[in-house]
Amino acid sequence: MPDSPIVPALWISLFEREDQPGLPLRERVCAALRGAIRRGELAQGARLPSTRMLAADLAISRVTAEAAYAQLEAEGYVTRRVGHGTVVSIASPGWQPAPPMTGIDTSATLSRRGAAIVATGGCQDPLVPRAFCAGSPDLRAFPVETWRQITARQLRRHGAALMGYGDPQGYAPLRDAIAGYLAQSRGVRCDRDQVVVLTSSQQALQLLAMLLLDPGDTVHIEEPGYVGARNAFGSAGAQLEPIPVDAEGMSLPSQAARLTYLTPSHQYPTGATLSLARRLALLEQAQRDGGWIIEDDYDSEFRYDARPLPAMQGLDRHGRVIYLGTFSKVLFPSLRLAYAVLPPALVEAVVKARTVMDGHSAQLAQAVTAEFIAHGHFARHLRQMRLLYGSRRALLLERLEAARLDWLRPQPGAGGLQLAAHLPPGREAALTRQAGARGIATPSLSALFMGADKQDGWLLGFAALQNEDIIDAVARLAS
Ligand SMILES: Cc1ncc(COP(=O)(O)O)c(C=O)c1O
Incomplete structure (x- = not known):
């Protein structure tokens, strides 16, 4: 026979002691309970208060209390039966939390490539924007209702088809929409067969580093420059050569590297625009020395005083430029959609490599984005x-x-x-x-x-x- 419910005073003090205010309310309740069960403070068989009592004691809604218990039941911490209430279902005397990680022993456990990746320190964007976190769009201003309607329409029309495996190069209507948008607003010369839809610019950089670089190859990057790019090329074993940036953007190196990464429209982080003379000289160098240029056009849409210069890719006559764009800033980061426009010679290799990595991007998100662009909501x-x-x-x-x-x-x-x-x-x-x-x-x-x-x-x-x-x-x- 289960015990009688734990008394409100115990329950309330438990919640206050364990509270983690950064979390959603339902998760705060779950976290407090999980902790108490794991430490053995709530023994197997202990009966928890009813959702009505819980809601009243903690001044939360009945819906939240119900959701918290349902979550704990799904995780196996409690069982709920009509007439018996909610009962702790596992015993965990002496349960100890895992010791905190004290660092990764890269020499013992990782490959050289793995150790190089860890040594970069990784990239982490802020989870909650506050003054003055960088790089976040305003998600409160996003037209969520329009997005919801398009999502419902796409599911109604193409539901089952969008749930299967997708084209590793990207959903064709989205590739069409991207090619049309780039031609019109950025002067990019491409058709949809050159567009590959990926989850992020970071994935594009990682893929290109794997495909184009051998350890020791030289990569020119802007100084100062984007850490995500530095990490991708550095972890592929490349020799990074920082090239100073001035008011005209990245300076001209004496010869092309195997690969040059730059942000010509709006240099990250100085905001400089790469001059036309330097664009032409860099393209000429890349053609002469057989180098690749990655043009990361991550935020050129946000230009406030005048239209941005067209993309460098539009000036490229020899297929040396790989153009990258992302929907993280212009739509929302968790969409996880970005794209690369590739010289025709690289398309097949990139698509193959992509299948080895993650197969394809989520189809529903691609279909919704395609309609959002095609019907004018994006503009x-x-x-x-x-x-x-x-x-x-x-x-x-x-x-x-x-x-x-x-x-x-x-x-x-x-x-x-x-x-x-x-x-x-x-x-x-x-x-x-x-x-x-x-x-x-x-x-x-x-x-x-x-x-x-x-x-x-x-x-x-x-x-x-x-x-x-x-x-x-x-x-x-x-x-
Ligand atoms: C220069 C640059 N490129 C790319 C990105 C990120 O794009 P994604 O979220 O698609 O990896 C950022 C993000 O801040 C950036 O600053």
Whole structure:
């Protein structure tokens, strides 16, 4: 016979002690209970309060209480039977949590390639945007209802077909939509047979590194530059050569490397635009020396003062440029859709390699994105976001100027979701600590330099912040 329910006082204190406020409410309740069961504080057979009592004691809704118990039942921690209530179903005396990871012994367990990947430190984007996390679009402004309607329509029309394995190159209507959009708005010359749909630009970089680079091959990357690219090429064993960036974008190296990675439309992170003269010279070099160029056009849609220069790919007459774009910034990051436009000679190899990696991208997401573009919602959303982000960027610059922070020098590029700002040499670490103590995230600029000649500074993300967040965050920086 099960025990009588645990008393509210015990239950409430348990919840308060174990509470993890960052989690959704249902998960907070589950986490508190799981912990108590694992530690043996709630023994096998202990009866939990009814959902009505639980809801009243914790001032939560009955629906949340019900959902929490259902989750614990699905995980096997409790059983629920009519007339018996909810009862702890496992005994775990002496259960101990796994010891915290103290680092990975790469020499003992990983391949050389694996060790190189771990040594890069990986890439992690912020899970919850707050001032001034960089690189996040404003997801509150996304037309969720339109997305929901298109999703329902696609499922109604093509449900079963979208649930099977898909074309590793990408869903054909999406490839059509991407090729049309790029030709029209970015001057990219391609047809749908050159487009490969992938889960992210990062996957594209990793795939291209695997396919095009042998250990020791030279790769030119911008200095400062994108860490995701550095990590992908570095973990393939490439020899990375940082090439300085100035107001005209990446400088011209004396000869082409096996591969050159750059962000010509809106250099990451300085915001510079690669001049036409340098574009032509780099293409000429790549043709002469047999190098590949990866053009990462990650955020050129967000240009606030003028139209961006057309993509470098449109100037390429010899099939040396691989063009990358992502939907992470223009739609939403969790969509996990990006694309590569490949010279025809590389298409088959990339598609084959893709089958070895993850097969294909989710078909339903591709079908919904294709309709979203084809029916004009994409163009509308971009127009609105350009206005919204442009006004936030202007507000940030205006507030920074009004605050007269003589130690912080913003370097506004022509667009983007964040801007670089310079700090006096040697001050980045201390100022970052002080900003952190005031609840402000200030991603590091110096971390984006590979060489010894680093510049101290921050990246200040503005696109995902409401006006009041920007005003408040600048005031806190000023204090
Ligand atoms: C230069 C650059 N390329 C690509 C990306 C990310 O794209 P994805 O989410 O598709 O990997 C970022 C993200 O911040 C970026 O800064």
